[in-house]
Amino acid sequence: MLKLLSHSSSSCLRPEASSPVLRVLGSLTALTRPNPNLARRAFFCSDANNEDGAVEIEFRGTGNVTKAESNSSSAIMPTNPNPEDFLTVLALPLPHRPLFPGFYMPIYVKDPKLLAALQESRKRQAPYAGAFLVKDKPGTDPSMVSGSETEKSIHDLTGKELFNRLHEVGTLAQISSIQGDQVVLIGHRRLRITEMVDEDPVTVKVDHLKDKPFDKDDDVIKETSFEVISTLRDVLKTSCLWRDHAQIYTQHISDFNFPRIADFGAAISGANKLQCQQVLEELDVYERLKLTLELVKKEIEISKIQESLMKKMEEKMLAEQRRNLLNEQLKAIKKELGVEADDKTALCDKFRERLEPNREKCPPNVLQVIEEELSKMQLLDPSSSEFNVTRNYLDWLISLPWGNYSDENFDVLWAQKVLDEDHYGLTEVKERILEFIAVGKLRGMSEGKIICLGGPPGVGKTSIGRSIARAMNRNFFRFSVGGLTDVAEIKGHRRTYIGAMPGKMVQCLKTVGTANPLVLIDEIDKLGRGHGGDPASALLELLDPEQNANFLDHYLDVPIDLSKVLFVCTANIVHMIPTPLLDRMEVVSIAGYITDEKIHIAREYLEKTTREACGIEPEQVEVTDAALLALIENYCRESGVRNLQKHIEKIYRKIALQLVRQGAADEPAVGDQTQSLSDEPTVVEVEVAESDEPVNSKNPRETVKIPESEATKTVKKVLVDSSNLPDFVGKPVFHAEHIYELTPVGVVMGLAWTAMGGCPLYIETTQVEQAQGKGVLQVTGQLGDVMRESAQIAHIVARSILLDKEPDNAFFADSRLHLHIPAGAIPKDGPSAGCTMITSMLSLAMKKPVKKDLAMTGEVTLTGRILPIGGVKEKTIAARRGGVKTIIFPSANTRDYEELAPNVKDGLDVHFVDDYSQIFNLAFSGDEN
Numbered sequence: 001m002l003k004l005l006s007h008s009s010s011s012c013l014r015p016e017a018s019s020p021v022l023r024v025l026g027s028l029t030a031l032t033r034p035n036p037n038l039a040r041r042a043f044f045c046s047d048a049n050n051e052d053g054a055v056e057i058e059f060r061g062t063g064n065v066t067k068a069e070s071n072s073s074s075a076i077m078p079t080n081p082n083p084e085d086f087l088t089v090l091a092l093p094l095p096h097r098p099l100f101p102g103f104y105m106p107i108y109v110k111d112p113k114l115l116a117a118l119q120e121s122r123k124r125q126a127p128y129a130g131a132f133l134v135k136d137k138p139g140t141d142p143s144m145v146s147g148s149e150t151e152k153s154i155h156d157l158t159g160k161e162l163f164n165r166l167h168e169v170g171t172l173a174q175i176s177s178i179q180g181d182q183v184v185l186i187g188h189r190r191l192r193i194t195e196m197v198d199e200d201p202v203t204v205k206v207d208h209l210k211d212k213p214f215d216k217d218d219d220v221i222k223e224t225s226f227e228v229i230s231t232l233r234d235v236l237k238t239s240c241l242w243r244d245h246a247q248i249y250t251q252h253i254s255d256f257n258f259p260r261i262a263d264f265g266a267a268i269s270g271a272n273k274l275q276c277q278q279v280l281e282e283l284d285v286y287e288r289l290k291l292t293l294e295l296v297k298k299e300i301e302i303s304k305i306q307e308s309l310m311k312k313m314e315e316k317m318l319a320e321q322r323r324n325l326l327n328e329q330l331k332a333i334k335k336e337l338g339v340e341a342d343d344k345t346a347l348c349d350k351f352r353e354r355l356e357p358n359r360e361k362c363p364p365n366v367l368q369v370i371e372e373e374l375s376k377m378q379l380l381d382p383s384s385s386e387f388n389v390t391r392n393y394l395d396w397l398i399s400l401p402w403g404n405y406s407d408e409n410f411d412v413l414w415a416q417k418v419l420d421e422d423h424y425g426l427t428e429v430k431e432r433i434l435e436f437i438a439v440g441k442l443r444g445m446s447e448g449k450i451i452c453l454g455g456p457p458g459v460g461k462t463s464i465g466r467s468i469a470r471a472m473n474r475n476f477f478r479f480s481v482g483g484l485t486d487v488a489e490i491k492g493h494r495r496t497y498i499g500a501m502p503g504k505m506v507q508c509l510k511t512v513g514t515a516n517p518l519v520l521i522d523e524i525d526k527l528g529r530g531h532g533g534d535p536a537s538a539l540l541e542l543l544d545p546e547q548n549a550n551f552l553d554h555y556l557d558v559p560i561d562l563s564k565v566l567f568v569c570t571a572n573i574v575h576m577i578p579t580p581l582l583d584r585m586e587v588v589s590i591a592g593y594i595t596d597e598k599i600h601i602a603r604e605y606l607e608k609t610t611r612e613a614c615g616i617e618p619e620q621v622e623v624t625d626a627a628l629l630a631l632i633e634n635y636c637r638e639s640g641v642r643n644l645q646k647h648i649e650k651i652y653r654k655i656a657l658q659l660v661r662q663g664a665a666d667e668p669a670v671g672d673q674t675q676s677l678s679d680e681p682t683v684v685e686v687e688v689a690e691s692d693e694p695v696n697s698k699n700p701r702e703t704v705k706i707p708e709s710e711a712t713k714t715v716k717k718v719l720v721d722s723s724n725l726p727d728f729v730g731k732p733v734f735h736a737e738h739i740y741e742l743t744p745v746g747v748v749m750g751l752a753w754t755a756m757g758g759c760p761l762y763i764e765t766t767q768v769e770q771a772q773g774k775g776v777l778q779v780t781g782q783l784g785d786v787m788r789e790s791a792q793i794a795h796i797v798a799r800s801i802l803l804d805k806e807p808d809n810a811f812f813a814d815s816r817l818h819l820h821i822p823a824g825a826i827p828k829d830g831p832s833a834g835c836t837m838i839t840s841m842l843s844l845a846m847k848k849p850v851k852k853d854l855a856m857t858g859e860v861t862l863t864g865r866i867l868p869i870g871g872v873k874e875k876t877i878a879a880r881r882g883g884v885k886t887i888i889f890p891s892a893n894t895r896d897y898e899e900l901a902p903n904v905k906d907g908l909d910v911h912f913v914d915d916y917s918q919i920f921n922l923a924f925s926g927d928e929n
């Protein structure tokens with residue numbers, strides 16, 4: 001007797017709540033018998049959850065009686081029951097799968113009456129019943145496994161209901177054993193229900209079905225069954241679950257019993273109960289084999305997928321295991337060799353090593369935090385997130401330059417030299433820095449200060465910051481706060497957040513490595529509004545000398561001393577800086593450059609750096625003064641020099657291209673070169689270009705051979721003159737700001753201030769129509785509210801002045817006036833054009849043009865008083881650019897004007913006035929026009 005135990009693949013592949021797991025116990029001799037009718041096959045099904053239900057079956061000999069023993073009971077059973085004896089049988093409902101002939105199946109019988117009847121039949125030596133699969137409740141998807149359909153729920157059905165739900169075709173089942181409510185069945189032959197005889201328990205009349213006759217030697221049937229067997233063999237290769245029972249069956253089968261092969265395939269496949277029932281109902285052997293083949297083919301596909309999944313899992317696990325093993329080995333080896341202690345200790349040692357040089361300078365509270373964190377790290381699991389947080393935190397703490405200062409320069413002369421070396425002009429800024437250094441020298445230490453450089457773009461605010469750092473021998477760090485809305489950018493995130501980072505200041509200190517850098521905070525006027533906090537307030541804490549000695553970054557959580565840091569801020573529009581911040585700053589205005597200054601900057605700084613950047617030698621290029629002047633006057637009129645720098649770069653790039661092209665044209669053709677290179681490889685032929693004459697005057701075709709390095713140097717000089725300037729930079733973009741050669745009646749030049757610097761602007765007034773006694777004023781030119789009000793005031797003041805000067809002139813009372821300020825696309829606002837508007841209106845009323853080349857600016861009150869304005873330097877520069885000779889400023893701005901550099905004031909006739917009457921005299925006196 002051979003006992004084979006294996007879990008079936010089918011039920012394991014598709015977890016089915018109560019589906020049985022197949023176990024095969026078989027007698028091989030029985031399978032190899034030549035007469036299939038005599039063969040005794042035993043395929044035994046036991047409940048997966050009930051291992052104890054395993055039954056050992058012993059098959060003895062070839063007689064028509066086989067003894068089946070269970071561990072609790074045994075029964076002598078007729079092996080080939082006479083159909084006549086069993087025309088009426090008890091109907092056993094099978095909830096999960098049909099019972100195939102030749103298979104064992106344990107079931108639970110919950111119906112006590114049925115169980116009693118079964119026991120009774122065993123006692124009567126006729127232990128047979130009909131086993132029929134129960135149909136699913138109507139509407140149930142057959143492919144879905146129903147866990148709810150249990151013996152218990154079937155038991156609840158009435159006899160009639162149960163009968164209606166039984167499949168018609170079932171199996172004559174021998175009751176092999178009964179143990180409690182567990183009944184072991186052995187399938188014999190197919191039955192078909194004809195009618196119900198009794199309801200309780202359900203007893204039915206049946207027909208015994210026979211397979212349709214088939215030709216054993218039919219090739220198609222043979223082939224199909226071979227295919228089933230070979231597929232089963234394939235399944236063996238892929239599915240270890242099937243291996244035992246299927247292997248034995250297919251290996252030892254010699255006399256093919258085709259119907260049995262079909263039943264076997266279907267029984268052990270993972271097909272759903274309806275598919276199995278279909279196989280059971282099929283009496284045509286060939287058709288049955290085909291159905292089974294389909295089911296086992298499906299099975300092989302499933303096992304293949306399962307196998308590939310298993311393989312992948314195995315590979316992954318193996319790779320991981322291997323890595324772990326190697327890591328462990330590595331650790332063990334290192335420990336053994338004493339190369340390294342374990343990771344954590346090594347890490348802590350490294351942190352301590354890095355801290356050591358700074359330990360003395362490190363504040364005690366910081367040292368304490370570091371030590372606490374180091375000991376905490378020893379207790380943490382290296383793979384935990386907390387460990388990483390602590391490690392990063394320690395890294396930041398230790399990286400900061402606690403008490404590390406760069407040797408500050410207090411040498412005023414040297415600082416002056418450095419500042420002059422980098423920037424032309426900017427006297428006020430330079431003076432302020434020198435004062436700062438001088439104070440530092442006298443005190444023996446410098447104090448943290450906030451300097452704010454305000455001015456239009458491109459005037460060198462950022463670059464002077466870098467230069468100041470160099471002059472003072474401080475490290476330089478720049479960050480822009482334009483559009484900054486997140487307070488955490490300045491104050492850092494709390495460490496509890498994932499990916500938390502310290503703020504910009506801590507990052508700065510780590511980057512520069514000293515505690516006294518120069519920090520340039522760019523675009524402070526463009527600071528964002530912020531959400532969940534106000535960035536301006538955070539900056540205040542950072543910049544305020546009162547508070548920043550103990551600046552607390554959220555991430556670092558220990559105070560850091562920023563009092564030695566020199567803060568320099570830059571802004572385009574100073575009044576846009578939040579007031580509390582502005583209060584703490586020392587504003588130095590950089591107004592912009594006049595043409596003269598621009599020429600100096602271009603010659604001494606921009607040209608030099610651009611030439612070097614382009615790799616051009618000074619002797620290879622000449623930009624004439626006229627060209628430079630034309631470039632500044634016609635292309636780069638704005639206050640800063642960034643645009644000028646771009647144009648110079650453009651010119652030099654073009655020059656570089658010309659030089660390279662020239663060099664390429666002067667080089668010999670490839671053929672010639674190979675000839676000349678035949679004996680002396682490093683020599684090329686060039687023509688010395690500076691002279692118009694050939695090198696060898698006797699024979700112009702003869703060339704001189706010089707080494708290649710020298711050859712590349714010998715090139716033509718490129719001359720940039722005002723005549724060929726457009727070839728380099730295109731057509732001029734600026735046309736004269738003078739719209740009028742001679743200002744007509746009703747037109748006066750004013751001076752405006754913008755974020756880009758100052759600019760001249762015309763104010764034009766004209767009479768629209770006569771409006772007897774209904775004088776009104778209409779304004780255009782995108783004027784803001786303040787400017788509109790200013791125009792209304794000007795209208796009233798002009799009217800009263802005219803009344804005073806020409807009492808008979810009723811122009812204002814009888815005219816509809818239109819005041820316009822050209823460049824209508826640009827919005828304008830502010831009160832400083834008040835005096836210009838009055839003058840324009842008076843000029844129209846008196847039909848008298850104003851003095852030539854006159855510009856004015858000043859706010860006017862209703863009584864004609866002139867109030868001060870801003871941007872004196874910008875406006876003066878703009879007036880000069882506009883070719884103005886006479887400027888009228890409010891008296892209150894006298895000091896601003898006097899502070900201007902002499903070259904800015906040079907050649908200007910400037911008048912300071914308190915009252916409009918003075919302007920009237922200046923504008924309308926004389927008959928120059």
Ligand SMILES: Nc1ncnc2c1ncn2[C@@H]1O[C@H](COP(=O)(O)OP(=O)(O)OP(=O)(O)O)[C@@H](O)[C@H]1O
Nearest residue numbers: 422423424457458459460461462463601605641642
């Ligand atoms: N007085 C000067 N001497 C030499 N170079 C100058 C001078 N002023 C400006 N520059 C040069 O002009 C260029 C632009 O300057 P920078 O970027 O510092 O302008 P900015 O005022 O900071 O402009 P923004 O407000 O747009 O930031 C720089 O290359 C700088 O070296």
